[in-house]
Amino acid sequence: MLDKIKELVDKVQQYHADSKESLEQFRLKYLSKKGEIGQLFDEFRTVPAEMKKQLGAEINKLKQLAQQKYDDAVSALENSVSDDSKHDLTRPGEPFEIGTRHPISIVKNEIVDIFSRIGFTVAEGPEVEDDWHVFSAMNFAAEHPARDMQDTFFVEKKSMEPDPHDILLRTHTSSVQSRIMEKRQPPIRMIFPGRVFRNEAISARAHCIFHQVEGLYVAENVSFADLKQTLLYFAKEMFGNDTKIRLRPSYFPFTEPSAEMDVSCSICGGKGCNICKGTGWLEILGCGMVDPNVLKNCGIDSEKYTGFAFGMGVERIAMLKYQVRDLRLYFENDIRFLKQFKSAY
Numbered sequence: 001m002l003d004k005i006k007e008l009v010d011k012v013q014q015y016h017a018d019s020k021e022s023l024e025q026f027r028l029k030y031l032s033k034k035g036e037i038g039q040l041f042d043e044f045r046t047v048p049a050e051m052k053k054q055l056g057a058e059i060n061k062l063k064q065l066a067q068q069k070y071d072d073a074v075s076a077l078e079n080s081v082s083d084d085s086k087h088d089l090t091r092p093g094e095p096f097e098i099g100t101r102h103p104i105s106i107v108k109n110e111i112v113d114i115f116s117r118i119g120f121t122v123a124e125g126p127e128v129e130d131d132w133h134v135f136s137a138m139n140f141a142a143e144h145p146a147r148d149m150q151d152t153f154f155v156e157k158k159s160m161e162p163d164p165h166d167i168l169l170r171t172h173t174s175s176v177q178s179r180i181m182e183k184r185q186p187p188i189r190m191i192f193p194g195r196v197f198r199n200e201a202i203s204a205r206a207h208c209i210f211h212q213v214e215g216l217y218v219a220e221n222v223s224f225a226d227l228k229q230t231l232l233y234f235a236k237e238m239f240g241n242d243t244k245i246r247l248r249p250s251y252f253p254f255t256e257p258s259a260e261m262d263v264s265c266s267i268c269g270g271k272g273c274n275i276c277k278g279t280g281w282l283e284i285l286g287c288g289m290v291d292p293n294v295l296k297n298c299g300i301d302s303e304k305y306t307g308f309a310f311g312m313g314v315e316r317i318a319m320l321k322y323q324v325r326d327l328r329l330y331f332e333n334d335i336r337f338l339k340q341f342k343s344a345y
């Protein structure tokens, strides 16, 4: 019997598992109840008592060896990757397309960044607004043409007459001025980026949806000089250090005095080209000193505080920056157009 055990130990030791099938054969042959080792245990019962100790130990060693061999082979087979040789593990991965930011977002983020460097914080307001915040609080007379159905998309109109409770799509981000001033007292130094809506026929130069960034600074002793200096800083950061600005008198119901700002044409350097229509100047925003009526409407002491405000069109600035001639391109989401814009913003 000892010989038989030795023979089996040799066989088990030499065994090499090369597949699941051969390992299963191994298990049946040695480890199952009716296998070779099982049979040894059966025979063991008939062995004379004085040999039991030695033989028992040997059979147990054999059994442990076979079990160990089996367990090792199972885990080795599980861990081995089949057909390794067919895969080139040094190949680079599939490229992962991450897309690009929309040019309007890039320009908006850049405007926000420029103003945040001089202490302006950002707020947003609702796109669906009431008449009060868009028009009435902003000092629009009842008969002001901007309230007209032609310009404004109404959601809920109480009557033919203007009503502060009418619900509409905001036509400018100046509505966020009144929302903010109702809620907090000066000093206020903020910008409000957002989407605005006007009932206009869509063309290369006009769209019914566009984006604005509004600025508002209200504190003690804020002057027109502060406004001018702030806007000059912005123009230089946005269009380059050589940029000049020009303020032309204008009118807005919510500012007094009001102005429109032109920047020197960054494309021809002010000499005159077809972008600036030969004038050397490009109009980019409206601005002015916050009308005292607006401060009063929003619960701010107009004797103590003064402020300036400005509002610019993001599409307009993006057009100048990227020389995109047709506004509609910004809304069509043609990937061939969108993927041309790569930026840190």
Ligand code: PHE
Binding pocket: 171, 172, 173, 174, 214, 252, 255, 286, 287, 288, 309, 310, 311, 312
């Ligand atoms: N809200 C004005 C517009 O949409 C722009 C503006 C904002 C003008 C703030 C003056 C002050 O045209």
